[in-house]
Amino acid sequence: MAVTQEQADWFAGAFSQLVANVDKAILGKEHSIRLVITAMLSGGHVLLEDVPGTGKTVLAKALANTVEGTQSRIQFTPDLLPSDVTGVTIYDQSSGRFEFHPGPIFASVVLADEINRASPKTQSALLEVMEEGVVTVDGVGHPVGAPFIVIATQNPVEQAGTYSLPEAQLDRFLIKTSLGYPDHATTVDLLLDSSNRSRAAAVRPIIASDSVTTLAQLASEVHTDASVMGYLSEIVTATRDDKDAALGVSIRGALALARAAKTWAISAGRTFVTPDDIRDLAQPVLAHRVIVDPESEFAGVTAADVVERAVASATPPAYRAA
Template sequence: MLQAVPSSTELDELVDVTEKIRAGVEQVVTGRPDLVRITVAVLLAEGHLLLEDVPGVGKTTLAKALARTIDCTVGRIQFTPDLLPSDLTGVNIFRAQTHEFEFRPGPVFANIVIGDEINRASPKTQSALLECMQEAQATVDGVTYPLPRPFLVIATQNPVEMEGTYPLPEAQRDRFMARLTVGYPDPGSEVEMLDRQEVVDPFAVLEPITSAVEVARLVATARRLYAAPAIKQYVVDLVGASRQDAGLRLGASPRAAIQLLRATKALAAMSGRDHVLPDDVQALLQPVLAHRLLASTESRLSGRSTGDVLEAIVGRTAIPAVEVGSRPRLATG
């Protein structure tokens, strides 16, 4: 299906809005612009985000700050071992006055769903998110309800403390478009953070930048960016190489290739371009692919991570030469 490449006016509007969102989030999350940039790219690509790091580095703060910059509905879930699937999706309640069941929606019926410490919930509860994240719908008692659009799940987990947790299975991790590590701020940024929060809570002055309707329109704009056949082949080559590498027990899925291309389009759009470059693919390869892969026994014994294997794959995969000037006025989706 052919679709028009976004106009310069549409791209200018997208860049303006995303820059304001980034500036708003960076009022709260200090000194980590690349982290915020990729987070906004995941929002534009209509994906889901997994934030993984030790406690206290700002995982939940980042999720809350992004939600605050958009005038939309927000659902907050604190995952615990006793949480039930119905606590997420909702439940039917019998009304004696009307002798009918009334559906009471759960917190997943929101534009942005913040799931804190997702690995503390049981596998049964974690799996309740699978349908929601993949198909933007929830089924309760045999009835399917659509979720609002845009729909973004931002989940956090602590990879250090394993007691009382249930590691996410491969199928669940594959639903997340990207996994990001927040990390510690540099000393200068940490001093700036102390100065900002010494008197005023940054959330108290953080105002919505845009609306859910406008974000949905920007998502559609980003998806129309032009990706040359050589770029698509580059994505397929990288994903295919992960399936054949001896250092990996499990390579990237076709879903990973689709989400990598969508994320690169969003990142390119945020730069004001109407086309994707190989640099965009390389910038997002680690966040989008690393958490989907499983290292082989030999790799683990030698201390090689899935990220190390990905770096080697990038190094030996030919980078395409993209002739931007010859791109068509219409692009395939």
């Protein structure tokens, strides 16, 4: 069913309200907030990577507080076990049966703080649930429900005692982004309000969890022309053929960009996806899925460079605004 212009306008208004609500806690980072909300409404997950003290956890908490649903926070540490995340089956003597006790992963919004500090075994416990929305314990599948989003944070510094996320894990994140330091004016505003030590706590819910599901369903019905999807395919193929790439973007990555582009388009009040939507999201959706050849990486080439070249090499289709 095609999305009407009236529905697109309603979606854009709701999207702007969500951004404004989260912005109460994170000042001057509207673009990053839009990316995170786009991931949530596209059925994906977010990896926030930045230096300490830039507001990664505050952003995740603010989004969790914006959605009137369940939320949880998992502080990843080296001694964290997979069962501490997913839950465990315990024998109940009174009933004579094994009962499942769900872990903190069973929430609408899950904050996985410093995910790279947990062991690979614990990190891998997130693979199934992030992809399929199901946790399997002792052979029994337990759906986590919808909406469901994991917002993970990690620091690119202090690598001692950390475990880098494997490629398969990174590929589960729809978007990877960073916040960076605020500009001068925003810094001054934050300093003037320095007595407020919990900005995220001031964020109140403005949308019910079932409304998030409604918005996500509407976004999935945005029109995508075959020529625009062909343009996306050219970009993805170019990352695989790049001389500096040891591994290019997978089909999962291409599908992720297609879903995110629909949400990005309707958040701007449009009923169709344009090549500009693909270009806007190429870096945050694709770059973390590219593995640069070690020699090229030593020479200074980054995954962002590979994606940038791929976008530049692809020919966008001509389109006419409706």
